[in-house]
Amino acid sequence: MxxxxxxxxxxxxxxxxxxxxxxxxxxxxxxxxxxxxxxxxxxxxxxxxxxxxxxxxxxxxxxxxxxxxxxxxxxxxxxxxxxxxxxxxxxxxxxxxxxxxxxxxxxxxxxxxxxxxxxxxxxxxxxxxxxxxxxxxxxxxxxxPFLPEIPGIEHAITSNEAFHLEELPKRVVVVGGGYIAVEFAGIFNGLGAKTMQLYRGPLFMRGFDDDLRALLAEEMAKKGVDLRMDADIKSIDKAGGELRLTLTNGDVVKADAVMYATGRxxxxxxxxxxxxxxxxxxxxxxxxxxxxxxxxxxxxxxxxxxxxxxxxxxxxxxxxxxxxxxxGGRKVMVDHSIIPTAVFSQPELGTVGLTETLARARCAEIDLYKTTFRAMKNTLSGSQERTFMKLIVDAKTDKVLGVHLMGPGSGELIQAVGIAVTMGATKAQFDMTIAVHPTAAEELVTLREKWQPPAAKAAD
CATH class of the missing domain: 3.50.50.60 (FAD/NAD(P)-binding domain)
Structure with missing residues (x-):
């Protein structure tokens, strides 16, 4: 014993x-x-x-x-x-x-x-x-959840409390720029609340590919989310059943709820x-x-x-x-270097592997393949939402270093794509794969033209 x-x-x-x-x-x-x-x-x-x-x-x-x-x-x-x-x-x-x-x-x-x-x-x-x-x-x-020490922070909620609100607030301010912040901004906006999202930096979703970050901001704004970058709350006051948020730039915003998603x-x-x-x-x-x-x-x-x-x-x-x-008698290590992940923002994101910034820092030369389009469903629905796909390839080895998606089903797509990237698939192997038509996903195996910056195209 x-x-x-x-x-x-x-x-x-x-x-x-x-x-x-x-x-x-x-x-x-x-x-x-x-x-x-x-x-x-x-x-x-x-x-x-x-x-x-x-x-x-x-x-x-x-x-x-x-x-x-x-x-x-x-x-x-x-x-x-x-x-x-x-x-x-x-x-x-x-x-x-x-x-x-x-x-x-x-x-x-x-x-x-x-x-x-x-x-x-x-x-x-x-x-x-x-x-x-x-x-x-x-x-x-x-x-x-982390909450900053500012006057009136006791009036704020986090995602913990958001799941148990007695009523849907009519006006919501979401503070933060990561997964939880963009997801809840989309949730509140989609359910009919007037939604503002504040982020203290120049562009939210830090650590994600810059193209994804910029395009997500555009799409969220098109859907009606009031995005405020380089903005933060200085203090929160409650009076007459509503919250008055004084921002660091001096602006005052009125809301029924303020939710912090500023990290954990x-x-x-x-x-x-x-x-x-x-x-x-x-x-x-x-x-x-x-x-x-x-x-x-x-x-x-x-x-x-x-x-x-x-x-x-x-x-x-x-x-x-x-x-x-x-x-179990066998040593097993977890590889944290390649992690497929999804962000259930609106539109949805899926990503695996290196961002363009990291790829440029680690490789002598990279090739980019990018496309943006309206999904087939949107042609009849009238939605102006864009789908975006990006492949990052090591020019020397042809290995696919990163895949970044924005659009419906990106979370489901990136799980399968993550298998290929984890296995070290090359762009040639992506090209060899027969497309499933008509789908948005077929773009991942039919992208042939390397992306060039507008200035380079003009020079050509």
Missing amino acids: TKYDYDLFVIGAGSGGVRAARIAANYGARVAVAEEYRVGGTCVIRGCVPKKLFVYASHFADEFEESAGFGWTVEGARFDWKTLISNKDKEIDRLNGIYIRNLQNAGVEIIESRATVVDAHKVRLEATGREVTAERILIAVGAT VPNTKGLGLEAVGVKLGKNGEVIVDEYSQTSVPSIYAVGDVTDRANLTPVAIREGHAFADTVY
């Missing part, structure tokens, strides 16, 4: 923690998971799953309007926020139950309590004060990690090696709490790799 209560104790039952616990248990480990809120974590309970449901809801207004071009007449359509919230809650409850059953079926003990680290092999269950021991401890507590910080505060010798980064992230091991050999960490690549599928992969390495 082991001298510990458990072989593995997982703190946090989000995507990464649940996967690690379940796989470790399948390998025969005695596993417990402590979760202070609900099993499923940010993604399932208050993140990507409910957000995607909201995105679907926000598309229907355009769908109803555009259906006229195809001969449909839609009369009396109306939106009810409370119905959406109620049905979303039912679905989250269903998924929460599935996560619980999957853990229980694997033999994992679920403990409903916040847990903190006492030493390298001991945790405290804050709900009861009981201390338990484990040969290994896995930190999988994720991250929490690792949820390590008060966890006891530093006291036991676990090294943390400047933002509180847990520093780990390629096998997710911390500076304390018996303590590991996966997911957003490590601030490596804050995406649910990455956390799941890290959790699985941890279990394979420690309990």
